Amino acid sequence: MVKLRFTGLDTSACVFEAQCLVGMKVVEIFESDQGAYLFILEHSDKRAMLLMEAGVRFHITSGEFTQNSLLSDFSMKLRKHVLNRDIKSIRQLGTKATVDVEILSKTVLYHIIVELKFGGNIFLTNGDYLIKKSLKAHPEPM
Secondary structure (H helix, E strand, O other): OOOOOOOHHHHHHHHHHHHHHOOOEEEEEEEOOOOEEEEEEEEOOEEEEEEEEOOOEEEEEOOOOOOOOOOOHHHHHHHHHHOOOEEEEEEEOOOOOEEEEEEEOOOOEEEEEEEOOOOOOEEEEEOOOOEEEEOOOOOOOO
């Protein structure tokens, strides 16, 4: 039976598994036609792949990935701010199905916030959690 919802408990397990990625450098980011993002990570002689998709999944993978030939604005912004930077931490926000991946360059901190609930989103924020770019646009409040 296919799991239809990503719960806080599922998120906790995925975050626990992903702790081995802390300290690794983001060396490449790919985007699929379905809106999934594959992060290629390296540290010394280790290599890993982290797959995230808003509202669907967040996990380490070793499978095949079909990348989109055209990059979205969100992908370009991710590449600009996250490539060649280290993962400082990966944590769950409260008990919700939301993951915070902290990315650190020498002096600049960024967060990739992944909402795993149905209809979720992915946000790139600065160190103060001010949104620089989101995967899905939301209308401006009046």
